[in-house]
Amino acid sequence: MNNQVSAEPLNYLNHKTGLWSWLTATDHKRIGLLYLYAITTFFLTAAVLGLLMKIEKSTIGPTIMTAQTYNAMFTLHGIIMIFIVVIPGLAAVFGNICLPIMIGAKDVAFPKLNLFSFYVYITGACLGLYSQFAHGHSPDAGWTFYVPYSAEVNSNIILALLAAFTLGFASILTGLNFIVTIHRMRAPGMTWFRMPLFPWSLYATAWIQLLATPVVGITLLMVIAERTLHVGFFDPKLGGDPVLYQHLFWIYSHPAVYVMILPAMGVVTEIFPTFSQKPVFGYLPIVFSSLAIALVGYFVWGHHMFTSGMSYESRWFFSFITFLVAIPSAIKVFNWLSTMYGGSVDLQPPLLYAISFIFLFTIGGFTGLTLGAVATDIHVHNTDFVVAHFHYIIFGGMGFGFFAAMHYWYPKIYGTMYHIKWAKIAWGFLFTGFNVLYFPMFIMGIQGMPRRYYDYDPKFQLGQTISSVGAVILFVGLIAMIANLVYHVRRGAKAPANPWHGVTLEWQVPSPPPHENFDEIPVITREPYVFDNPYTKEK
Amino acid sequence: MTTMFSGASNFAESVDRAFIFIFAISFIFTIGITVAMIYIVIHFSRKKNKNPQQFSGNVPLEIIWTVVPLILVLFMFYYGWVAFAPMRKVPQNSMQVKVIGRMWSWSFDYGNGKISPDLVVPLDRNVKLNLFSEDVNHGLFIPAFRVKEDVIPGYNNYLWFQPIAKGKYDIYCTEYCGLAHSAMVAKAIVVDSLEFKTWLADLKVVSNDDPGMAILKANACITCHSIDGTKVIGPSFKGLYGAKRMVLTDQGEKEVEANADYIKRAIIDPNGEIVKGYNKGLMQSYKDVLKAEDIDKIVDYFKKASEQK
Numbered sequence: 060m061n062n063q064v065s066a067e068p069l070n071y072l073n074h075k076t077g078l079w080s081w082l083t084a085t086d087h088k089r090i091g092l093l094y095l096y097a098i099t100t101f102f103l104t105a106a107v108l109g110l111l112m113k114i115e116k117s118t119i120g121p122t123i124m125t126a127q128t129y130n131a132m133f134t135l136h137g138i139i140m141i142f143i144v145v146i147p148g149l150a151a152v153f154g155n156i157c158l159p160i161m162i163g164a165k166d167v168a169f170p171k172l173n174l175f176s177f178y179v180y181i182t183g184a185c186l187g188l189y190s191q192f193a194h195g196h197s198p199d200a201g202w203t204f205y206v207p208y209s210a211e212v213n214s215n216i217i218l219a220l221l222a223a224f225t226l227g228f229a230s231i232l233t234g235l236n237f238i239v240t241i242h243r244m245r246a247p248g249m250t251w252f253r254m255p256l257f258p259w260s261l262y263a264t265a266w267i268q269l270l271a272t273p274v275v276g277i278t279l280l281m282v283i284a285e286r287t288l289h290v291g292f293f294d295p296k297l298g299g300d301p302v303l304y305q306h307l308f309w310i311y312s313h314p315a316v317y318v319m320i321l322p323a324m325g326v327v328t329e330i331f332p333t334f335s336q337k338p339v340f341g342y343l344p345i346v347f348s349s350l351a352i353a354l355v356g357y358f359v360w361g362h363h364m365f366t367s368g369m370s371y372e373s374r375w376f377f378s379f380i381t382f383l384v385a386i387p388s389a390i391k392v393f394n395w396l397s398t399m400y401g402g403s404v405d406l407q408p409p410l411l412y413a414i415s416f417i418f419l420f421t422i423g424g425f426t427g428l429t430l431g432a433v434a435t436d437i438h439v440h441n442t443d444f445v446v447a448h449f450h451y452i453i454f455g456g457m458g459f460g461f462f463a464a465m466h467y468w469y470p471k472i473y474g475t476m477y478h479i480k481w482a483k484i485a486w487g488f489l490f491t492g493f494n495v496l497y498f499p500m501f502i503m504g505i506q507g508m509p510r511r512y513y514d515y516d517p518k519f520q521l522g523q524t525i526s527s528v529g530a531v532i533l534f535v536g537l538i539a540m541i542a543n544l545v546y547h548v549r550r551g552a553k554a555p556a557n558p559w560h561g562v563t564l565e566w567q568v569p570s571p572p573p574h575e576n577f578d579e580i581p582v583i584t585r586e587p588y589v590f591d592n593p594y595t596k597e598k
Numbered sequence: 599m600t601t602m603f604s605g606a607s608n609f610a611e612s613v614d615r616a617f618i619f620i621f622a623i624s625f626i627f628t629i630g631i632t633v634a635m636i637y638i639v640i641h642f643s644r645k646k647n648k649n650p651q652q653f654s655g656n657v658p659l660e661i662i663w664t665v666v667p668l669i670l671v672l673f674m675f676y677y678g679w680v681a682f683a684p685m686r687k688v689p690q691n692s693m694q695v696k697v698i699g700r701m702w703s704w705s706f707d708y709g710n711g712k713i714s715p716d717l718v719v720p721l722d723r724n725v726k727l728n729l730f731s732e733d734v735n736h737g738l739f740i741p742a743f744r745v746k747e748d749v750i751p752g753y754n755n756y757l758w759f760q761p762i763a764k765g766k767y768d769i770y771c772t773e774y775c776g777l778a779h780s781a782m783v784a785k786a787i788v789v790d791s792l793e794f795k796t797w798l799a800d801l802k803v804v805s806n807d808d809p810g811m812a813i814l815k816a817n818a819c820i821t822c823h824s825i826d827g828t829k830v831i832g833p834s835f836k837g838l839y840g841a842k843r844m845v846l847t848d849q850g851e852k853e854v855e856a857n858a859d860y861i862k863r864a865i866i867d868p869n870g871e872i873v874k875g876y877n878k879g880l881m882q883s884y885k886d887v888l889k890a891e892d893i894d895k896i897v898d899y900f901k902k903a904s905e906q907k
Contacts, residue, residue: 126777126778126780127777127877130776130777130779199776199777200774201774205735205774207733207734207735207751208734208735208774208775208776295750295752296751296886299752300752301735301750301752301753302750302753335642335650336650337650337651337652338652338653338654339654340653340654340655340656341654341655341656341660342654342655343655344655344660344664366737366746366748366772367748367750368747368748368750368753371686374682375679378675378678378679379675382671382674382675383671385667385671386664386667386668386671389663389664390660390663390664392631393659393663394660396631396634396635397656397659399635399638399639399642400638400642401642401650401651401653402642402647402650402651403642403643403647403648403649403650404638404639404642404643404644404647405644406639406643414635414639417631417635418631418632418635421628421631421632425620425623425624425627425628426624428620428624428671428674429617429620429621429624431674431675431678432616432620432674432675432677432678432679433678433679433681433682434609434612434613434616434677434678434679434681434682434685434744435613435616435617435620435678435681436678437613437682437685437744437745437746438613438741438746440746440772441737441746441772441773442739442772505617506741507739507741507742507768507770509739509770509771509772509780510772511774511779511780512779512780513779513780514780514781515780516768588654590650590652593649593650595644595648595649595650
C-alpha cells in the first residue's frame with residue numbers, strides 16, 4: 060500500500076486512506092461526505108416509513124398495519140426527516156464541501172470544531188432514535204410533541220427534546236463556524252458583494268441557526284423543570300398553559316423552515332447561471348431577499364396556531380407578517396427566470412432539478428398563502444392540505460434542491476460522472492411520482508380530510524389511492540437516482556475539472572479537489588458571475 | 599366536492615370567496631411562471647442559441663415584481679381577515695352548547711343533563727359552541743361550516759356559526775390525540791326548529807341510565823372497553839365482575855379476580871396491572887377525574903350486570 064504509486068494525483072479522497080483517517084478527518088470536504096452518508100442513510104429509512112404509511116392508506120380500514128403502528132410511523136418519519144435529515148441537510152453536506160472552496164479558503168475557520176459538530180450531530184441523531192424506542196412504549200406523539208398528550212402518554216419527551224437540543228447544538232456550531240469562515244476567510248479581493256450566492260444563502264442560514272436554536276434549549280429546561288420539580292409551565296393540571304408550549308416550539312421550528320429552504324435557494328441560484336452561461340440576474344435583490352427571509356422569518360411562527368385560541372390581535376398580526384415573508388421568495392423566482400432568459404440553456408440533470416424546484420416551490424409557496432390568510436387557514440389547518448403544502452416546500456424545495464446540488468457538484472466531489480440519461484429518467488419518475496403523491500392531498504384537504512388519520516371516510520378513497528400510487532412511482536425514481544449516483548462513483552467516466560463550464564472558484568480547482576483546495580490562494584478582482592467568453596460562443 | 603362549495607353555515611360564502619380569490623391569483627401566477635419557464639428552456643436552448651446575452655439586472659423590473667406581488671398579497675391578507683373577523687364576534691342571542699372532547703369521543707351538552715353524541719342544531723339559529731377538553735388537545739372541525747377551533751385543557755375556547763342548510767355533516771377531530779384519533783368523529787345535524795324542539799325534548803337525560811353506566815358513558819370508557827364483548831382498545835366490560843384475569847405487573851404475570859378492589863385499582867392506576875394481550879400506557883389514571891362515590895357506582899353497576907346473567 061505504502062509503496063504503491065498511484066496514477067491519480069493526490070486529492071482529498073486519496074491523500075490519506077483507511078477508516079480512521081475518515082473518522083478523524085478535519086478536511087471540510089471529508090466532513091461533508093461523512094454528513095452525506097449519514098443523512099442519506101437516515102433519509103432512506105424515513106422514506107421507507109413514508110412509503111409504508113402510503114400503502115397503509117391505499118384502502119379504507121387496516122391494510123398492512125394497526126393504528127398504533129401507523130401513529131408511531133408518522134411520528135418517526137417526521138422526527139427523522141425534519142431534525143436529522145432536512146434541517147442539517149444542505150448546509151452540513153454541500154455547505155461543508157463547497158463553502159470554503161467557493162470563497163477561496165483552504166478550510167473552514169475551525170476545522171476541529173467542524174468535526175466535533177459532526178459527532179454532536181451523530182449523538183443527537185442516536186438520542187433521537189433512542190428516545191423513540193426507550194421504555195418499550197412505541198412512540199406516537201407526532202414530531203411536534205404537543206403537550207399534554209406527549210407528556211402524559213410518552214414519558215420520553217425529555218429525551219426527545221434533548222435530542223432536538225443536541226442536534227440543534229450541532230446546528231449552532233456549524234452556523235457559528237460558517238459565519239466566522241465567511242467573515243474572516245474570504246480570498247483577498249473577495250468583497251461581500253463579490254461573494255457567490257450559495258455562500259450568501261449559507262450566511263443568512265447560519266444566523267438563523269445561531270439565534271433560533273437556543274429556544275429549543277429553553278423549552279427543554281422548562282419541560283425538565285415541569286416533569287421533575289412540578290413547576291407548572293405547560294401542563295394544565297399544574298396550572299400551566301399547553302399553548303405556551305406551542306409558541307416556544309414554533310419560535311424555533313418556524314425559522315428552522317428557512318434553515319431548510321434558504322440553502323436550497325442558494326444551490327439553484329448557482330445552477331441557473333452555469334447552465335445558461337449568463338450572469339445571475341439581480342445579484343443584490345437575491346442577497347437582500349435571503350437576508351429579509353432570515354429576519355422576517357422569526358416573526359411568523361404564530362401562523363401555525365390560528366386555531367389554538369390565540370388572541371384576536373395575534374391572529375391578524377401573524378397573518379399579516381406571513382404575507383410579507385412571501386415577497387422575498389417571489390423576488391427570487393422572478394430573478395431565476397430572468398437569469399435563464401436570453402441565455403444558452405442546457406437542460407442537464409442539475410438544471411432539470413433546479414427548474415422543477417421552481418415549479419414545486421411555487422406551488423408550495425402559493426398554497427402557503429392560503430394557509431397565511433386566517434379564514435382559509437381555519438378551514439384547511441391540520442388537514443391533508445397542510446401536509447401537501449409542506450411536502451411541496453420541504454421535499455419539492457429542499458429535497459429537489461439537494462438532488463440538484465448532488466447532480467451539480469457530483470463530478471467535483473468524486474472526479475467521475477454519473478450516467479446523464481439514467482439521471483434524466485430517474486428525474487422523470489421522481490417528478491411525476493411527487494406530484495401524483497402530493498397533489499391529491501391538496502384537494503382532499505380542502506374537502507376536509509384531517510391529517511394524522513389512520514382511517515378515513517369513503518369519499519376520500521379515490522384521492523388516497525391515487526396518492527399511494529404516486530408514492531410507489533416516487534420511490535422507484537428515488538432508488539433509480541441513488542443507484543445511478545452510487546454506481547458511478549467508481550465506475551463513472553472521469554470528469555474534467557469544469558464539466559459544466561461554471562465560473563465560480565470550485566470549478567477552477569481539479570476534480571476531486573486537493574486536500575487544501577488551492578496551491579495558491581486566488582486573488583479576486585471582479586464579480587462572481589462573469590462569463591467573458593462563454594464556451595458555447597461561435598467563434 | 600362534497601364539502602367545498604357546498605357550505606352550510608353563514609361563514610361559508612365569505613370563506614369560499616377568500617379561497618377563490620387566493621386560488622385564482624395563485625393559479626394565474628403558477629401557470630404564468632411555468633409557461634415562461636418552459637418557453638425560456640425551449641426558446642433559448644443551447645441548440646438554438648449559442649450566444650448568451652450578458653445582462654445582469656434591471657431596476658425597474660425589480661421594483662415591479664416587488665410591488666405588484668406586495669399589493670396582491672395585501673389583498674389576500676385583507677380578504678382572509680374580513681372573512682375571519684366575524685367568527686370571533688358571537689351574537690348575543692346565540693344558543694349555547696357545551697362541547698366536551700375526550701380520548702376519543704365528543705359529547706354535546708345542551709344543559710339539564712341532556713347530552714348527545716351528535717351535534718343537533720336548529721336551522722338559521724346562532725349557535726355558540728363552548729369547547730372543553732377532559733384530557734389532551736383536540737380540534738373541533740366541521741368542514742361544511744368552515745369552522746375549526748382547538749379544544750385545549752384549561753382553555754375556554756369557543757366558536758360560533760349559523761347553520762343555513764338542513765342536512766347531516768361530518769365533525770372531525772383535527773388535533774392529534776392518540777390511538778383512535780381518526781375515530782374521534784361525530785355528526786352535525788341541522789334540522790328545522792320544530793324538529794329540534796322535539797328532538798331535545800325526547801333526548802334521554804343521561805341519569806335515566808343506571809348511574810354507573812351513565813358515568814361510564816359520560817367519561818367515554820365504553821369507547822375503548824366494549825359492553826358487548828368485542829375487543830376494542832382495552833378489555834371488554836362484558837362479564838367483568840368476578841372473572842379471573844391474567845395480568846402483567848412490574849413483578850411479572852399473575853392471575854387476579856376482577857372484584858371491587860381490582861376495578862378500583864384499574865381505574866386509579868390503569869398501568870399497574872395490564873390485562874394480557876393489551877398494551878400499556880394507553881389509559882391514564884382517572885384519579886382526579888372520577889369522584890370516589892362515582893367509582894363505587896361503577897363497581898355497583900358491574901356487580902348488578904354480572905347478577906343479571
